[in-house]
Amino acid sequence: MPLKIVRNDITKMKVDAIVNAANESLLGGGGVDGAIHRAAGDKLLAECRTLGGCKTGKAKITGGYHLPAKYVIHTVGPVYRDGTHGERTLLESCYRESLALAKKHRCESVAFPLISSGVYGYPKDQALKVAIDVIGDFLLENEMTVYIVIFDKAAYKIGEKLFTDIAEYIDDKYVDELTDDSYKRISINALTSMAPHKKQKKSDIDSFEICDCKAIFYEDDLDTKLRQIDESFSQMLLRKIDEKGMTDAECYKKANIDRKLFSKIRSDVNYKPSKQTALAFAISLELSLDETEDMLRKAGFALSHSNKFDIIIEYFISKGNYNIFEINEALFAFDQSLLGA
Numbered sequence: 001m002p003l004k005i006v007r008n009d010i011t012k013m014k015v016d017a018i019v020n021a022a023n024e025s026l027l028g029g030g031g032v033d034g035a036i037h038r039a040a041g042d043k044l045l046a047e048c049r050t051l052g053g054c055k056t057g058k059a060k061i062t063g064g065y066h067l068p069a070k071y072v073i074h075t076v077g078p079v080y081r082d083g084t085h086g087e088r089t090l091l092e093s094c095y096r097e098s099l100a101l102a103k104k105h106r107c108e109s110v111a112f113p114l115i116s117s118g119v120y121g122y123p124k125d126q127a128l129k130v131a132i133d134v135i136g137d138f139l140l141e142n143e144m145t146v147y148i149v150i151f152d153k154a155a156y157k158i159g160e161k162l163f164t165d166i167a168e169y170i171d172d173k174y175v176d177e178l179t180d181d182s183y184k185r186i187s188i189n190a191l192t193s194m195a196p197h198k199k200q201k202k203s204d205i206d207s208f209e210i211c212d213c214k215a216i217f218y219e220d221d222l223d224t225k226l227r228q229i230d231e232s233f234s235q236m237l238l239r240k241i242d243e244k245g246m247t248d249a250e251c252y253k254k255a256n257i258d259r260k261l262f263s264k265i266r267s268d269v270n271y272k273p274s275k276q277t278a279l280a281f282a283i284s285l286e287l288s289l290d291e292t293e294d295m296l297r298k299a300g301f302a303l304s305h306s307n308k309f310d311i312i313i314e315y316f317i318s319k320g321n322y323n324i325f326e327i328n329e330a331l332f333a334f335d336q337s338l339l340g341a
């Protein structure tokens with residue numbers, strides 16, 4: 001079911017269907033089209049000749065012949081002019097029509113190249129955004145594993161502003177880490193001097209000079225915390241799903257997690273997920289940073305400022321952006337492993 005961004009040659013993908021960025025004639029061309037025809041062999045061209053071409057934004061299906069994939073779905077992306085000629089709508093249609101065809105042929109896994117982003121000139125970051133948006137929507141309603149195959153990492157980048165923002169955030173946090181020790185010392189002193197007034201209320205905090213506010217707020221719901229201390233990751237996950245009024249399916253789909261993995265977690269109270277899986281659920285449940293830390297602890301992990309992966313996740317949570325596909329896009333741009341299954 002999940003969406004994965006991978007770096008590969010699409011002709012090597014062992015999936016039920018690969019998608020070809022074709023032209024309207026369907027009779028072969030350069031780029032990914034040429035690579036697919038070369039790898040599939042002459043019979044692919046012979047079948048394509050029988051199809052009578054394909055309109056921009058539409059898709060047609062053939063066999064995969066010598067390819068590891070059973071099918072090739074041929075779709076025709078728009079030529080990018082300046083973005084004001086319906087390019088986005090047509091590109092969205094390519095993904096939607098291809099996914100519908102894959103579903104009709106009961107494909108469980110499909111791999112897409114970045115349609116239109118080569119000779120047809122669609123800016124790569126925008127082309128990737130369109131792909132992620134449409135595939136993401138589709139996966140909220142359907143069970144399928146979808147790959148976006150990026151061929152040339154060098155030419156790939158996420159939106160420049162997002163990239164710069166995240167890069168700056170990473171820099172800031174690395175600096176924070178260096179000064180963290182002195183901060184902690186002050187906090188501990190502050191807490192020690194507070195010990196006799198353990199039941200202090202939030203209103204008292206204002207007059208407290210240097211305080212670790214986080215620790216004091218924790219005290220307010222200490223009872224709740226104690227009750228939850230023995231709660232396992234799986235129990236916390238199910239409790240949070242209930243509290244957020246989500247269904248299981250909504251949660252695992254938004255987390256980009258496979259249904260089978262979710263069932264495993266659900267049925268094993270002591271299941272220990274990977275850090276990526278635990279974080280994927282935290283994102284899906286739209287947890288705050290504190291809640292995310294809580295959930296991670298249940299799985300034996302913590303967020304740290306000494307690795308980029310954690311800081312990028314923290315960046316998105318602090319911005320209130322819980323779109324797992326956008327987060328994965330950024331993780332990919334920074335060469336980090338992705339969230340979800």
Ligand code: ADP
Pocket residue numbers: 008009010011021022030031032033035077113114115116117118119120121122149150151152
């Ligand atoms: P279009 O005409 O739709 O722009 P292209 O084939 O020129 O199609 O390029 C589409 C995308 O496919 C580009 O991002 C290009 O880098 C990528 N690409 C080219 N060859 C391959 C391949 N073998 N596997 C995956 N992607 C590829």
